Amino acid sequence: MSAPTLRRGTLGTADIAFFVISAAAPLTVMAGVAPIAIMLGGIGAPVGYLLAGVTLAIFAIGFTTMSRHVRSGGAFYAYITRGLGRPVGIAAALLAMLGYNGMEIGVYGLLGSTTADTAHALWGIDIPWLPVSLAGLLLIWYGGFRSIDFGAKVLGVLLVAETGILVLLAGGVLLDGGADGISLASFAPGHVLVPGTAAVLACAFAAFTGFESTVIYRREARNPDRTVPRATYIAVAFLGLFYAFVVWTVIQAFGDADVVRAATTDPGGLFFSAITHYVGSWAADLMHILIVTSVLASLLAFHNAINRYGLALAEEGVLPAALGRVHPRHRSPYVAGLAQIVLGAVIVIGFAAAGADPYAQLLLWVNTPGMLGLMLLQLLAAIAVPLFFRRFAHGEGRFRTVVAPVVAAVLLAVAIFLVTDHVDLFSGASTTVNTVLVSLVPAVFLTGLALAYRLKRDKPEVYARFAAEPSPPDPATAPAAPASTTV
Template sequence: MSAPTLRKGTLGTADIAFFVISAAAPLTVMAGVAPIALLLGGIGAPVGYLVAGITLAIFAVGFTTMSRHVRSAGAFYAYITRGLGKPVGIAAALIAMLGYNGMEIGVYGLLGSATADTAHALWGVDVPWLPVSLLGLLLIWYGGFRSIDFGAKLLGVLLLAETGILVLLAGGVLLDGGGDGGISFASFSPGNVFVPGMAAVLACAFAAFTGFESTVIYRREARSPERTVPRATYIAVAFLGLFYAFVVWSVIQAFGDAKVVQAAADDPGGLFFSAITTYVGPWAADLMHILIVTSVLASLLAFHNAINRYGLALAEEGVLPPALGRVHPRHRSPYVAGAAQTVLGALVVIGFAAAGADPYAQLLLWVNTPGMIGLMVLQLLAALAVFLFFRRVPHQEGALRTVVAPLVAAVLLTGAIGLVSYNVDLFTGASTGVNVLLVSLVPGVFLLGLLLARRLRRHRPEVYADFAAEPPEDSPGPSSKPVSTSVTL
């Protein structure tokens, strides 16, 4: 009897889009980060989210074009291997593990602090953050243990709830005619866009899209992946870019162009709650508090599922221990990889708690930052890989998709990584030494990956030779691989 595999043909376009958008946690990003963007860039902040969305849409053009030519389960590292060679692909795989684990594990600190804030705001109860975070680890483990369609349905409900409350806020503001001065479109005028703080706004905006590229991770479980994966990618980028810009602009209208920056300075954490209380009612503010917690849970589950599938793919490649490649016979989930990821998360969370760290300012921000930069570096490497891949293989794709889009995306992503790295103190609030260490983790892991590739080539040549190779057309996984078309360096 053959070993169980992931459940094929389960996820449609909407399901994959739910995973990607949920990972971005729109409500948490808006209520928690958008006020900082307003402080940094003024009323032109909505344009920053549009620019980030356009940049990532350009990246998606080449990325999704290449997805029609790559069937490997390895997602980004498979693409990068095809274009840039096995050493860079193996290094990219380690950066992916750093990126997705960093983005998820740090958010357990946010879960603890957000739940504590909600309990205090609604009931005046002080809740310790560590038990909440540990309970969250168990809930997310169970969500990942269950079948992928269970996770898709759950995320669909949670995502509709968190976006619904933001639509309710925007609708209340617009129906009431806004604050002082009425409805204004001054946010989009050049004088308010080309300001010194816009570079920092762009850094915040790019961070708000983190994880959008994870659509290809679900290729093996998608229905008609050649169509559903590109569609889900475009839907996620378009929705996030337009929705973020619209919501931030609506909140500006709630206070008025002349007063919103001061309101954000006076109470950044309460800006959205104040607006929804005024234009919808106190009950909506209470509901928003609760939905921020569920938004964080949805983000955790989305990243957890992505990490598990990366772990599964790397175990099947022979890079990680084979046990991580086991799939549950009933739920068809990578349950061993999920358990290992949960244990890793628990160790990091407990370690930060034992050190007396703040769950938000240190566990969330310090762990998320290298994860965020790592995923942006993956996007840059993938853009370069798209260009080089189509230079070497025969194809019928147009130059706009295979030359212009990936090169433009590479230039823009390089700028975005530079902005985030230069403004890293906005994300961490830490000392220069801590910031240097956090940013250095990404190139450090990349170098470690290159060394691992060298070791595999010398001591496990069969694993190195088959890394990220294409599976046969009828294969559910990457076993029995033919020779890869990537460059062997």
């Protein structure tokens, strides 16, 4: 009797898009980060989100084209391996684990702090953050333990709720005409080409983190050659346009002349003040609750992505084989999920024991290297695309296989520089702490290179099959021309 596997043909385009958009946590990003973007970049801040969206859409062209030829469940590291070789691919695998775990585990601090803030704002009670974060770990474990379609349904409901409250805010502002009438000054070059735009771009790129995880669900997707690219483009387009639209409407709520002052005075309360004035206090109360559910949705989406990375690396022989077990009923990578929850609990409890602040330290310090790690993976994947396609005959166009990936690589390199240069915006830490946080990314990558050469020497069979195509191939998803393996 064969071992159970992930449930194939389960996820449609909308399901995968829900996972990706939920990971980005639109409500949390808007209410928590957009005021800082306005404060730093002025009324031209919405354009920063559009520029980030365009850059990632260009990246998605080559990335999704390559997805038709790479059927491995390893997502980023499989793509990088095919283009840049196994040593870089193995290093990328470790970097992916740092990136996705960093983006998820830090958010347990945000869950604790936002829940505490919500309880205080709505009911005037003070609750400690640690029990909330630990309860969140249990909820996310259960969500990941259940089948992938269960997770998709949960995320669909939560995503509709959190985007709905932002649409309600925008509608209230536009119907009322804003503070000084509706203005398009945000899109004028004079308000976009200002020194603060670099900082806005750094905030904007961070708001898209995790959008590329569509390919992680390839093995569970229906007709993955179509659903994965569609979900990727939908996620990028939705996030870019929606972020820009919401930020622009909030600027209208306060007026071009006053919004920067309002954001500087009370960044955390900017969205709540706007929705209270234009919709009502009941909507502000609802927004408080939906921020908590937005954080939970982001945690579940990242948790599912991490589980599938762990499963893939266990199947490769890089991680312990036990992590590759799939639940016979729910068809979920439940052992990898449990291991990830244990890791999260250790880190959360460690920060609490050290007396750390759940937001300023657990969230920001753990998220920062995670975000930089995922951005570096995007850059490596963009570089890998043209190198992959030059190795064999294929029917893909030159724009998709060369021009778009090269342009994306240049733009992503600029984005990484901007984020690194403004890393204090994300970490809120001292120069020493920032140096440590940024240095974690190259340190993990170099550790991965060392692991690759050790595997090649001590476990050549594991090294040789790393990121290999599944065998036998699935006729429904096989590429038109055979892809060569790298050495």
